[in-house]
Structures are given as structure tokens and as C-alpha cells.
Amino acid sequence: MKTTVRRQIILAAGSDLLSTFSAQAFNFAVGLYLLALTGSAFSFGLILLIGPCVTLVLAPLVGKLVDAYKHQHLLVISQLFSCGGLVAFLLLLFLLPQQRFVWIILAVILLRALALLTTTAYQTSVVYLVPVTQQQRLNSLEQAANSLATIVAPIIAAAAYTSWGFIWLVYVEIFGELLNLLAFTQLDFNFAGRQQVPKKLAQQRLRQTFNYLWRIPALRLLLLFGLQVNFFISVLNVGLPYVLLRQLHFTNSMYAFTDSMLGIGMVVAGLSLAKRTLRWPLKIIVIGIFIFGGLLFILALVMWLPAYQLLFVCMVNFGLGFCLLIINTLEQTFMQQTVPRQQQGHVFALFSAVVQIMIPLGALFYGYCYDHYSAVWLFAGTGASILLVSGLLWHYYQTVTCQ
Template identity: 30%
Template sequence: MEISDHESNMQVIKDVSSNFTSTFCGDMFSFALGLMLLRATGMSLSFGLSMIIMPIVTLIGLVPIGNLVDTYPHKRLLIISLVVRITALFIYSIAIGHFDGSGKLIPTIGFLIINYASVNLSNSGYMASVHELVNEGHIQKLNSLSQSAASFASTFSPIVAAGLYVIVGFRLFIVFQLTAHVIALIILLTMNFHYLSYPRKSSQTPQESQWAKFKLGLNYLMAHGFLRYLICIALFLNFIFAVINVGLPFMIVEHLHLGNVTLGILNSADALGMLIGNLIISVSKELRHLAKILAVTMVIIGTGLAGVGALLMAAPEQLVVQLVGSLMLFAVGMSLAFMNTPFGIYMQKTVPTELMGRVSSTEMSLNMMSIPLGTVFYSFVFQQIPSGIVFIISGIALIAVTGLTMPTFMHVQMPKTGHATQKADRQRL
């Protein structure tokens, strides 16, 4: 059954609304959770607890989550995932009051493990169900608007959370999060999933082991050079981009003493660039010249990183750093939007739906691993070399990798019809 444009538009509105509500309240809850643990334990680890637990849970769930998504109806999995998250949060709200001081880490760690396992299942499930929600002409709009909603929520939620926490305390943030989950569940129940008629290979061979099923997704990745290349580039970019996450606060606040306000302005400029970039993509014609777009964006990101480094080395006045640095990071953020969103669209238009869970789970897990590695690496580097030269070298490295590797794939374009591509892919499996 062909999904009409009207239904696709309605599905986009529902998905964006759910994504915005979940991200906004989720980010506020995470911020408040960090503040609560910091106050209760006095440990700096409080804000980094999620960064430790998330990669571990992601790695452990890599194989079973990918297989689950490709075996069972996506809507059913998404509903179960949300119900589990609601139940876990409700139990946590009761349990947390029975612990004091560092003891609060015990129920928090348990809750975060369940929560991130559920989030990973939901993310893979949504990625695999795009063709079941909208028609071919709305994939770009769905991806870009969802990313825009997430970017907007991530930009402003910490500001709102910081103000509210002083007034209402941690308990009310649990209520916000529970409300957001319930709203997301209601929206999900109203969404129509148009399942494809072909039988799933995984359901035909129930005797296969978990690894044997998951290996089909890995074999697909190994057989498609450009998709494999994109994932490697994403890993490298996530690693490199830790120079912003780690180096910017260190250089602005600790080394140059330009204050938290300057840091907030620069971070907001980056997030605003991503928001504007995704909004531009949502109203643009279908993206076609994929490799050229990615090459240009990577060069801009590399140039922006090097420019920030040069600016910090020049150590100008605070106002100059705020203005010039904001422009550079705005360009970096917009370029990231033009890289991340087309990459997601390309995956959804090329990877067979029956393999999307395993492929997307692999891609997200690898990316999740590269972020803490980059964080540890740049934390060590900035302790040894507290200078803008680290930004410059990182930017040059990104430009060099782009120049050395991208020309091989410069001919690659965005597929016109994902279902036709998927049909051809199934014949090769």
C-alpha cells in the first residue's frame, strides 16, 4: 500500500512532536540528574556517569537489539521499549528517596542501564521504520525536521533546567520525564506503520544463532564500500569533534579566563548552526550530489576547527572571541547538519529494510564508542598542550583525510528510489 502525501505529512508532524518533547524533557532530566548526584555525592563523576554507562550498554546490546529490530514488528518493539522506560523511571522515582549520599548511585546506575538499553532499541527501531511511516518523497523532510527538533531542544533545555532546578528541585524533573514518555507513547499509538509485504529472512530461519543473524548485517556493510566508508568517516569525525567538547571549555574558561558566558555563546552558536542547517534541508529539493556535499562540509568543518584554534592562539578581546568564534562554530554546526542528515537519508534509501536494524545498530554502536575515546584522548592532549594549536592540527587532519579518501567516491549520488534500490539489494543477499 502506497503511503499518501497527506498521511506522510501527518506522520512527520507526529514524529517531530514526539522527538522534540522527548529530547527536551530528556535533556532537562539528565541535567537535573547530574546536579542532584553532584550535590548528593560531591563527585565530579556525577555529570560523566552517563558517558560511562551509555557506551557499555550500547556495546552489550549491539547484537541482540539489531536482531530484535529486524525480527519483530517495529511498532510493537517501540511500544514495549517506551513502557519499559516508563516503568523503570516510576520505580526509580520511588527508590531514589530511600538512598542517601553516594548510595544514590546504586539505583541511578540500575536505572540508566535499563534506560539506555531501551533508548538504543527505540533509536534502531525508528531508523528501521522510516519506510513504514512516510513515502519516498518525505524521507528527507522527516529526517531533517526530526534533527531540527532535537537540535532546538538540546540548545535550550539546559538553560530551562538550570533555572527550574533551583526553584522546583529534582523530583519535578522526574514528573516532566514521565509526562514526556506518556505523551510519546500516545503519539506512537496513533501512528500507522505500513509493513512491507516481503517475508523477513530472520523469521524464516529461527534456528539461526543470534550471531549468525547479526552477521548478515555485517556482510552487507562489508559488501558496500561507500556505506562502510561513511561509517568510518563518522567515527573519525566523532573522535575529532571531541576537540570542541573537551578543548573549548578548557581553553575558554580555564586557560583564557573568558568566562562561562562566552562558552555558552559559542556552544549555542554551534547548536543554532545545526538547527538552521536542518531547517534548510527540510525545505530544499531532494539532495542528490551526496559525496560532493559531504566533501564540502568536511572541509568547512576542518577549516572552522583550525579557525577557532587560530582565534584562541591570538587571544583577542572577549567580544572578538564571542563574535568571530560564534560565526566559525555556526558554520561548523550547519556543516554537521549537512553531513549527519544526508548520511541518515542515504542509509534509509539503500539498506534493505529487513537489515536496517542490524546495520543501524552497528553504526550507532561504533559511533558511541568513538566519542569517549576522543574525549579521553583530547583530555590528555589539552593537559599537556593547552593551546589552540590542537584545534588547528585537528582541523588540518580532517581536511587531509577528506582530500585523500573522498575523491574515490566523488561520483556517488543519493538514490532516487529507495525501494527500487532495496529490491536490487535483496536479490544480491
């Protein structure tokens, strides 16, 4: 039993590490290639918008597919289509190079759509892969693997892109998809329970799924927390590079080091969570969000420090990464154990679509704010907003559940 569980976890976390590494390397190379091709930052913005738009449009269809068909079959089919799409992309680049920009955009759309299907089908499969007592461990190790891949992939991708060019990183992505396909064929998707596929497809509308999410206080709380975090995280994604490089005059290597601390914090948090099962996940999520807001306050204070700015920024980034991974892991585990298995496809797909909408909205909001307001006040104001909104949401949740 223990040997089989260990095998399931190793296969799942290992495939996550390899697939995330290849996908991150490919995405990084796409950004560099588009910049060289167009010479415009607009292409970066277009790539960033594709993910949320694809998720929003396809969430109802993906949820319906995941709840109606065998998860393993969907995962295998998704990987096969990804490999086939990448091969077709390579052929089009060679045969019709004058339309390279169009082929890249279409390839990114296809891969994001298939990634949505793969992610949703896999998240709903965790309850069948390992026992309930091991779900947090699996989720935390996978989050740690993803974080490690996110740290390493851009470094290796930059070196590979410079040495060998964009095409070789497409080969790396195909290789990663094939390894993921192999892992999905080796995992036992009936180990902790057998998926019950409905004989007749239930017509569950988007509004019904949203009503289900909103009707249950704990899921409503997680949804509102997800919207808040994804919006406010843009204060870092948009402003931190500008602040560190332009205002604090960090060198590129210093900035890269501080940025890596975010991922290191996530890896440490993932490994820590894998060793223990935390009770009261909602309370810990709330504490993590409060700490997240407090760290933004500290980041605002760092701007006024005459010395040791590098040390303090590294410590804050490590703490932010640590908190974010704990929040994400406990949220994912809680939803897997709370939402009925037959509805997880619809619910997870819609949840992902709704919270991802806030990423581009937050980027637009903070992009405007950084042009008109001081970074110190933006960090401090965002930290205060997180503390205030989170406190109100938690108070509202306790009031509703006590009635």
C-alpha cells in the same frame, strides 16, 4: 495524501522534540544531582561511559529484535518499560534513599538500553512512515527538533532543578515518555509500505553484519567518516569550555551564548534541508566534513586575534552546528534508502555501536593532550587531520568504485 504525509511528519517531529527535551532535561538533572551527591567529577565520566558501553554490548540483540518484530510493537513496549522503570526508580529513591547512587546508575543503564531499542526501531521505521521523497525532509526536521530541544532543555532544567529539585525532573521525563508512547500509537507505520516480519528469525551474526557494512564501498565510507568525526569532535567537547573560560576569559554568559550558536546552526540547517532535496549526498557529506576541518583551523586563528573573539567564535560554532546536522541527516537518509529493509535493524545498531566507541576514546585522548599541548596547535592539528584523512578516504572510495 499530502495531508496524511504532513500529519505523519508533524507527529514524528513533535514527538522527537518532546522526548528529546524531557530526556535532555533528565540527563542534565542527573549530572547536577550526582555532583551534589558525590562531590566528584568521576560521576560525570561514569555517566558518559554508560551510553557507548550499553550500545556496544546490546547492539547485536537490538538489531535482531528490530529485524524480527513489528517496529511499532517494539516502540510501544520500549516506552512502557521506560515509564515503568522510571516509576520504580522513584519508589526506590523514596524507600531506600541511602542507595541513591546505585539506583541512578541502574536507571541510566536501563534508559540508555531502551533508548537504543527505540532509536534503532524508529530509524528503520522511517521508510514505512513517509514516501522516499519525504524521508530527507522528515529526518532534517527531526534533527532540527532535537537540536532545539538540546538548546532549551538545559536552561529550563537548571531553573526547575533549582526551584523544585531533582524529583520533579523525573516526573517531566515520565511525562515525555508517555507523550512519545501516545505519538507511536497514532503514527501509521504502514503508510509507505508494510513491514515484512520473517516467520523464522535469521541468525545473523555480528561479524556478518560488519562484513556487509564493509563490503559496500559507500557504507564503508560512511562508517569511516563516522569514526573520524566522533573521535575528532572531542577536540571541541573537551577543550572548548576550558579554552573559552580559562584562556580567553569569557564570562559564563558569553560561553553559554557561544555554545547556543552550535544548536542554532543545527536548527537552521534542519529547516533549510526540509525545504529541498539534495542530490549526491556522499559528495555533500564530504564537503561538509572538509568545511568542518576548515572551521577548526579558523578557531585556532581566533586564539591569536586581539579583538572580536566572541563574534568569530559564535560564527565558527554556528558553522560547525550547520555542517554537523547536514552530515548526520544526509548520512541517515542515505543509509535508510540503501540498506535493505529486512537488515536495517542489524546494520543501524552495529553502525551506532561502532561509531560511539570513538567518543570516550576521543575524550581520553584530547583530555591528555590539553594537559600537555597548546589549544591552538590542537585545533589546527585536528583540522589538518580531518582534511587529510577525509581527502584520502574520498580518493580511496573513488578508486574502488571506478574499478
